[in-house]
Amino acid sequence: MSEITGAPQCPSDVAELRERVAAFVGDRVVPCEPLLDAGGPEAAALLRGLRQEAKAQGLWALPLPAELGGQGLPLRSYAHVAEAEGASDHGPAALGSAPLLDALMLWRHGSPGVRDRYAERLVAGEIRACYAMTEPETPGTDPFLTATRAVPGENGSWRVSGRKWFTSGAADADLVTVLARTDGEPADREGLSLLLVPTRSPGFRVIRELPVLGAGGQYEIELDGVTVDQDHLVGERGKALTVAGERLQLGRTLRCLRWLGQAARAFDLMRERAVTRTRSRGPLGDLQLVQRHVFESLLALRTTRPLVYEAVARLDAGLDAHVEVGLAKVAAARTLQQVTDAAIQVHGAAGLGPDTALPALLRTGRAARILDGPDELHITSVARRVLRTT
Numbered sequence: 001m002s003e004i005t006g007a008p009q010c011p012s013d014v015a016e017l018r019e020r021v022a023a024f025v026g027d028r029v030v031p032c033e034p035l036l037d038a039g040g041p042e043a044a045a046l047l048r049g050l051r052q053e054a055k056a057q058g059l060w061a062l063p064l065p066a067e068l069g070g071q072g073l074p075l076r077s078y079a080h081v082a083e084a085e086g087a088s089d090h091g092p093a094a095l096g097s098a099p100l101l102d103a104l105m106l107w108r109h110g111s112p113g114v115r116d117r118y119a120e121r122l123v124a125g126e127i128r129a130c131y132a133m134t135e136p137e138t139p140g141t142d143p144f145l146t147a148t149r150a151v152p153g154e155n156g157s158w159r160v161s162g163r164k165w166f167t168s169g170a171a172d173a174d175l176v177t178v179l180a181r182t183d184g185e186p187a188d189r190e191g192l193s194l195l196l197v198p199t200r201s202p203g204f205r206v207i208r209e210l211p212v213l214g215a216g217g218q219y220e221i222e223l224d225g226v227t228v229d230q231d232h233l234v235g236e237r238g239k240a241l242t243v244a245g246e247r248l249q250l251g252r253t254l255r256c257l258r259w260l261g262q263a264a265r266a267f268d269l270m271r272e273r274a275v276t277r278t279r280s281r282g283p284l285g286d287l288q289l290v291q292r293h294v295f296e297s298l299l300a301l302r303t304t305r306p307l308v309y310e311a312v313a314r315l316d317a318g319l320d321a322h323v324e325v326g327l328a329k330v331a332a333a334r335t336l337q338q339v340t341d342a343a344i345q346v347h348g349a350a351g352l353g354p355d356t357a358l359p360a361l362l363r364t365g366r367a368a369r370i371l372d373g374p375d376e377l378h379i380t381s382v383a384r385r386v387l388r389t390t
Helices: 012-038 041-056 075-085 091-095 100-109 112-124 240-276 288-316 322-352 358-368 375-388
Strands: 129-132 149-152 158-168 175-181 192-198 204-209 218-228
Touching: 012 041, 012 075, 012 091, 041 091, 075 091, 075 240, 075 288, 091 240, 100 112, 100 129, 100 175, 100 240, 129 158, 149 175, 158 175, 158 192, 192 218, 192 240, 240 288, 240 322, 240 358, 288 322, 322 358, 322 375
Parallel strands: 129 175
Antiparallel strands: 149 158, 158 218, 175 192, 204 218
């Protein structure tokens, strides 16, 4: 909507594509959210149908590398589409952009054998991948304490043992990229590596689902001496954090764009409620306290959006974006939570029930302040970098 802008404006050559994506998400994905949230065979069949529709409309895998079967939309252009796509949590999966991080990681850092075996199938939606970094007994903000270990096996292979948790989509994944220590001792800053593990390997199992504020999709997994082929090492041995850092900066920025899309969705619901809900003395929107909710929410959206696009611009230019991504991540997470909370307040009891997306959006907003690094991590990291440059 025009009110939620903030620099930069959507380029003219992307505007039509953004509108098509917004229409697909609004008309096809959003009505299916209750079934998709429930999971199971029916949800899987529904998602397959949506993916076929996206492919038929030319909307499939927009930002993924053209060399792998995607459409190669550059980040600076895809950013505007990502907002519209991310208005629903299921938008990226339905439109084929969900595997972007995994596909880029394998394309840039995977061995030739891994790229040939998995990358194009990942982009086509034939297989799924996930990423396992954090562990139950280890602070997620301190990867140097990673307890999962990979030791040399037979014929140059690796044997991986350990537990990971809050691994998104692990139950349905065909591949999982695992952060493990291959050298050194716990807390050493070197010696961490990434290994690509097929989930059908003996010794791999999903222990349990970990609902996030009641919503599924996160899992705890165990690797009990899982054998991994030598060429499934992603990047250089002992240099996992270089690859992970590249992945995290882009991943956090993509999440920020999608959170902006969800915050805009909450804002639209709030505005509609304020205009259409009437009392004996007129529309709800005539109340000054409701007007304040609208104003503060719009202010949050307009001040957050430029921060996110500054991070996009630096990443697209290949520049360091630690400060920009940190600012954007904290601001976007706060904005989603703030705007959704205001929308719930304006809806009253209706905002607490199943008739709107607001409870799910609020859950996402609250979790956003912890997932992908808690606010405190980004605040500290950005402040330290700024203080070092003065």
